[in-house]
Amino acid sequence: xxxxxxxxxxxxxxxxxxxxxxxxxxxxxxxxxxxxxxxxxxxxxxxxxxxxxxxxxxxxxxxxxxxxxxxxxxxxxxxxxxxxxxxxxxxxxxxxxxxxxxxxxxxxxxxxxxxxxxxxxxxxxxxxxxxxxxxxxxxxxxxxxxxxxxxxxxxxxxxxxxxxxxxxxxxxxxxxxxxxxxxxxxxxxxxxxxxxxxxxxxxxxxxxxxxxxxxxxxxxxxxxxxxxxxxxxxxxxxxxxxxxxxxxxxxxxxxxxxxxxxxxxxxxxxxxxxxxxxxxxxxxxxxxx
Numbered sequence: 001x002x003x004x005x006x007x008x009x010x011x012x013x014x015x016x017x018x019x020x021x022x023x024x025x026x027x028x029x030x031x032x033x034x035x036x037x038x039x040x041x042x043x044x045x046x047x048x049x050x051x052x053x054x055x056x057x058x059x060x061x062x063x064x065x066x067x068x069x070x071x072x073x074x075x076x077x078x079x080x081x082x083x084x085x086x087x088x089x090x091x092x093x094x095x096x097x098x099x100x101x102x103x104x105x106x107x108x109x110x111x112x113x114x115x116x117x118x119x120x121x122x123x124x125x126x127x128x129x130x131x132x133x134x135x136x137x138x139x140x141x142x143x144x145x146x147x148x149x150x151x152x153x154x155x156x157x158x159x160x161x162x163x164x165x166x167x168x169x170x171x172x173x174x175x176x177x178x179x180x181x182x183x184x185x186x187x188x189x190x191x192x193x194x195x196x197x198x199x200x201x202x203x204x205x206x207x208x209x210x211x212x213x214x215x216x217x218x219x220x221x222x223x224x225x226x227x228x229x230x231x232x233x234x235x236x237x238x239x240x241x242x243x244x245x246x247x248x249x250x251x252x253x254x255x256x257x258x259x260x261x262x263x264x265x266x267x268x269x270x271x272x273x274x275x276x277x278x279x280x281x282x283x284x285x286x287x288x289x
Contacts, residue, residue: 025117082130119189
């Protein structure tokens, strides 16, 4: 019981901080320069443009009501509760942030710093397995119906479509172009908050000295390895493939160790944005990308 209460108040504190970052990034940089953004916030910008009597934050709450009804029914659990809190708080702070004078008047800088604010804020809320509503809920609901659909593609389609509509309302192509910068920067900021600077990498090493390389990695880098059994496509010769998940800072070490043992080794290094297991921290939050 104590753990549940502690986690709730911890999540609440993080969501409050995230909502403040989100609201400041949007209001002081993006909305102040009429930069197009996607999702429910983008639709709220359009409605506020034609109906200024209601604030953007109010429209965000109104538009999210039917989504949350569906979300509680279809998704439920911690995600729905924390998303409700995140959406409500970010909407309130969106309106409160209008009391502060805009910080950016240069569109490019505003797109960059606004994207950072949105990304850091959303990332903190995602960390608690919540969301700011809108596109995240729509994407998850689509995923329930279309299990083979790419979450990233669905999310980007929803965001891009709304962004183009906002640009049409403002009658500015530049608004949409700056909006693309906001979307890119915010996604990078989300990754930074959730995964940090030290992404993991996965290596595949094909060498006749696979046993020596495996021992060097286990003893020198303190990393486990998995031996995959393959076969040369041209020669038909059996090959052992050493697979290892490492921290990005260890790339130079593993390359040096492999080259010392077998200069002719064939080595592939690829980014792995999430690695769970011994030696790696579990990624927090369910991020839609």
